Amino acid sequence: MPRATLQQELDQLVELIGAEPGGMGIDALARKLGDTLQRRTLQRRVALLVEQERIAMFGEGRATCYRRLQEPDGDTHNPAPGQTPLQAPAQDYVPTSVEGADIRAYVSQPRHLRSPVGYRLEFLEQYHPNHTAYLPQDLREQLHALGRSPADQTPAGTFARDILNRLLIDLSWASSHLEGNTYSRLDTERLIEYGQAAEGKNALETQMILNHKQAIEYLVLNPEHARVDNHTLIALHAFLSDGLMADPAAVGRIRRRAVEIGGSVYLPMALPQRLEELFGIVVQMAAEVADPFEQAFFLMVHLPYLQPFEDVNKRVSRLAANIPFIRHNLCPLSFMDVPQQAYVDAMLGVYELNRVELLRDVFVWAYERSCQHYVAVKQNLVPPDIFRLRHRQALADVIAAIVRQGEAATAHAVDSKIPSTVPLAEHSHFIRLVLAEFDGLHMGNAVRFGIRPLEFSTWQSQHRGGA
Structure with missing residues (x-):
């Protein structure tokens, strides 16, 4: 015998619950089903039906029971063929597969109903x-x-x-x-x-x-x-x-x-x-x-x-x-x-x-x-600055050195610290790049160059008047 689909299992549970006007608890449902569903699976299915508003839960703890809900026109709720069984959630959520809805129903149960x-x-x-x-x-x-x-x-x-x-x-x-x-x-x-x-x-x-x-x-x-x-x-x-x-x-x-x-x-x-x-x-x-x-x-x-x-x-x-x-x-x-x-x-x-x-x-x-x-x-982006990418380590090293040594950000200070990895023909461009970075340097973005907040605040108080 092929295994029942999730939708068939849900429909069967609704029919069983609906047959008892006073409602049914998990234990009674489990006895009716015999070995058809494991208890943990049964709990997940029931929780999913509550979320779909096909059944309602009453009472607490061992006194909890479930009753079938009626549609406003008196008909019971049965999804049309092809309709997803999960109803549109009231809260913000993502579109969910049938399997995902099954998981959601289980984890939405109180902790004491979920097995450690x-x-x-x-x-x-x-x-x-x-x-x-x-x-x-x-x-x-x-x-x-x-x-x-x-x-x-x-x-x-x-x-x-x-x-x-x-x-x-x-x-x-x-x-x-x-x-x-x-x-x-x-x-x-x-x-x-x-x-x-x-x-x-x-x-x-x-x-x-x-x-x-x-x-x-x-x-x-x-x-x-x-x-x-x-x-x-x-x-x-x-x-x-x-x-x-x-x-x-x-x-x-x-x-x-x-x-x-x-x-x-x-x-x-x-x-x-x-x-x-x-x-x-x-x-x-x-x-x-x-x-x-x-x-x-x-x-x-x-x-x-x-x-x-x-x-x-x-x-x-x-x-x-x-x-x-x-x-x-x-x-x-x-x-x-x-x-x-x-x-x-x-x-x-x-x-x-x-x-x-x-x-x-x-x-x-x-x-x-x-x-x-x-x-x-x-x-819509402008092309990346290839020169900056190529020399990003040298850029970081020079900026960090100037800050830690307490020097003013001048062309001379930058020139004296340019590493050998930057070709001589590119020194002028590199100096302009470093000075432009200093123009926009602040406590929040200084971390890009490995500069600690205390190091930056000390340098800032010396060369920007603490601004």
Whole structure:
């Protein structure tokens, strides 16, 4: 006998519940169904029916029961053929597949109705790079067509560098917003462009956004950093967690203690030695995945699931997901407009059910939004300053040296510090470039050159009268 479809299972449950005018509880439903559905699956199906408003829930705890709802005209609700069973959500959410809706229904239940689970190694073992695929072939082809950029024939990282100023603001804001940061996008733009912290925001929120900025620049400005390897992912954690960890020694280090996830019944692995080993395996498997979209999605699934760091795991996974896009000159993934609840539900589905369908719904929707935004942006950009890109390290070294040595930003000071990597014929151009950078240098953007806030404020008080 073929297994019943999800829609058939839902219809059967509605009929069973509707046959009892006083309603039915989970135990009574389970007895009626026998071995047809496992109890956890039954709970998910019932929760989905409540969300679809086909049944209503009454009472609490063991007294909870479910009753069939009637349509205003007295007819029971049965979706027309082909109609998605999930009703339009009242809150902001992403379009959701039937499988994604099933996951959402389960994780929307109170914690006491969800079974506690630990790390399941089988979830990782079942994945075989370039043979297993979380993203079907036709979906990957669709994403490739969407993400192909005007820079696809240029050196790795060109597209991301071309839109870097916009990406710094969008990805820093959106990724921070998914963590509950209350900065607006405009606040974020002012902080990144002009170093102006928003009024009424705490220092940790400001730090979170500046950390994103540094981590993104780390990946984009030097293509050698945009690699899926242990060093890069640990460096991303160091940037993203700087100043945000209760234990400063936990910055850029695999965790050495147990952690819990708020709002979830998932308990990540706690053994430090095993974590170190599994982190290496996850990263190696990700590095072997050839398709950039599958690689990005694998990182978004398995880095947070392992929870290798004490905190900031999801932030690391979101930036790491952009590594294959940077390397292949594909449109980056900014997570702009992704509803926080949809992302949280999707991650809970991975943690508690080892199911990726809802996260896939979020990933695909978010990538489509990014493509609509950045491909249009790229068409209107002026060409990048190739001279500046070629000498960006020399530029940073000279500016940092002048600030740290307390010198005035003059042509003579710059000329005395030009390294041998800049040809003599280009010295005049280089001096003009450095002086132009000093004209726009402030506390917020000085970090691009490795200059600490105290170093900059000391130099500023000497040469700008503290302005």
